[in-house]
Amino acid sequence: xxxxxxxxxxxxxxxxxxxxxxxxxxxxxxxxxxxxxxxxxxxxxxxxxxxxxxxxxxxxxxxxxxxxxxxxxxxxxxxxxxxxxxxxxxxxxxxxxxxxxxxxxxxxxxxxxxxxxxxxxxxxxxxxxxxxxxxxxxxxxxxxxxxxxxxxxxxxxxxxxxxxxxxxxxxxxxxxxxxxxxxxxxxxxxxxxxxxxxxxxxxxxxxxxxxxxxxxxxxxxxxxxxxxxxxxxxxxxxxxxxxxxxxxxxxxxxxxxxxxxxxxxxxxxxxxxxxxxxxxxxxxxxxxxxxxxxxxxxxxxxxxxxxxxxxxxxxxxxxxxxxxxxxxxxxxxxxxxxxxxxxxxxxxxxxxxxx
Numbered sequence: 602x603x604x605x606x607x608x609x610x611x612x613x614x615x616x617x618x619x620x621x622x623x624x625x626x627x628x629x630x631x632x633x634x635x636x637x638x639x640x641x642x643x644x645x646x647x648x649x650x651x652x653x654x655x656x657x658x659x660x661x662x663x664x665x666x667x668x669x670x671x672x673x674x675x676x677x678x679x680x681x682x683x684x685x686x687x688x689x690x691x692x693x694x695x696x697x698x699x700x701x702x703x704x705x706x707x708x709x710x711x712x713x714x715x716x717x718x719x720x721x722x723x724x725x726x727x728x729x730x731x732x733x734x735x736x737x738x739x740x741x742x743x744x745x746x747x748x749x750x751x752x753x754x755x756x757x758x759x760x761x762x763x764x765x766x767x768x769x770x771x772x773x774x775x776x777x778x779x780x781x782x783x784x785x786x787x788x789x790x791x792x793x794x795x796x797x798x799x800x801x802x803x804x805x806x807x808x809x810x811x812x813x814x815x816x817x818x819x820x821x822x823x824x825x826x827x828x829x830x831x832x833x834x835x836x837x838x839x840x841x842x843x844x845x846x847x848x849x850x851x852x853x854x855x856x857x858x859x860x861x862x863x864x865x866x867x868x869x870x871x872x873x874x875x876x877x878x879x880x881x882x883x884x885x886x887x888x889x890x891x892x893x894x895x896x897x898x899x900x901x902x903x904x905x906x907x908x909x910x911x912x913x914x915x916x917x918x919x920x921x922x923x924x925x926x927x928x929x930x931x932x933x934x935x936x937x938x939x940x941x942x943x944x945x946x947x948x949x950x951x952x953x954x955x956x
Contacts, residue, residue: 621645621670625681625691630658632694634670643699645674647691649681653709656687661694673699678706685710688717696721704728711772715757715783716740722758726765730791734771737780757783769793769815776800782807793839794818806831813837817863820844824852834858841865841887848872854879865911866890874899882906889913889935896924904928908953911935920946929953 619638623645625631636642649656674697679688688705700721705728713734718724729737743755760783773795781787787808797819805811809831821843828849829835835856845867853859859880865887874897877883883904889911898921901907907928917939925931925946932953 619644623647623670623695625649625656625661626651630656630660631662641670643673643675645670645676645695646678647680647695649679649683649687649691649707651682653682655684656690659690661690670695673697675699676702678704681707683708683710685712685714685717692718692721699723702726702728704730706731708732708734711735712738714738714741715760716742719757719759723762724759725762726767727763728765728767730767730769730771732771734768735773737768737773737777739780739783755779760784761786763787765789767791769795771795773797776804778804778807781805784808786810789813791815792819797821798844799823800828802827802830805829809833811835815839816843818842822846824848826851827855828852830855832856837861839863841867843867845869848876850875853877856880858882860884860906863887864891868892870894872897872900877901878903880904885909887911888915891915893917896920898922898924900924901928905930907931909933912939914938916940918942920944922946926950 619636619640619642621634621636621642621644623632623634625647674695677695677700679691683705688708701723703718703721703724708729711733713729715738739755739757763784764786766784766787766789769791770793773792774797776792776797781804785807788810790808790811790813793815794817797816798821800821802825811832812834814832814835814837817839821840822845824845826849829852833855836858838856838859838861841863842865846869848869850873853876857879860882862880862883870892872893877900881903884906886907886909890913893912893915894917896912896917901924905927908930910931913935914937917936918941927950929950930953931951932955934954
């Protein structure tokens, strides 16, 4: 159910247009392509087949037996064991001015320099998930990640048009404010399954237009006051599978537009009664796999639009009678695998609840 919170933004309309799959051998530095739909496609997948060493060439040649690629590639996926110099070579061959979506997986270099893709002037979606990246840098000449970045070599011109940045499943230990500042119009940011142990309060103020933020599977231990304060347009937030033991009662207070909140699998034992008091638009709330023993009677008094609420696998022994009163739109309530001995909730107002 939680996977519906973030859509895959890397390759739209692939089913309609098919794909062009290109194989590159470390032995020959030649490109052999085939079309899955029998015709040229703007969606290209490049598979680099090597032995973990860099491609030993400075240019790529097209094999005479392979299919030709489209002149206007819009969606490019590059997979294999890659080095930065390999990526530079591949983008010289496949990086067309029409490219809007790029996905790179299998990168061996710990640093990802944005100047590798700075010539892709139509780019809107960047997916560099599932790599071994420990640092994202503006360029090879710029290792500065503090804010503000004013040096010419630290600028990333395409950044203002990027709306999706997926960096999940890497080894990033921080979220540099100076790097985020290069993407002021981001709508979707996925920093899941990295090594974040904290998120400084003002980090996200440089991406005020965010609609979707995923921080699942890091090591964040606390949510502080105003941590998400700039994100007044945020609609989906996933902070599950962290190490959160405390939530400031005003951590979410600016998220009035939020409709989806996943807070599952954190070792927290208590939530203040006004934790969700400003989330009037909230529709789906998942508090599964925590260590809650009770739900405060006023916890949901300001969430009239709640339709799904999940509390599975907690330690809840009781739910006060009026905790869910007023949730007239609630359709699904999950309390499996708790320690409830009695259920004294007033369900008279929950006319839409399905059992």
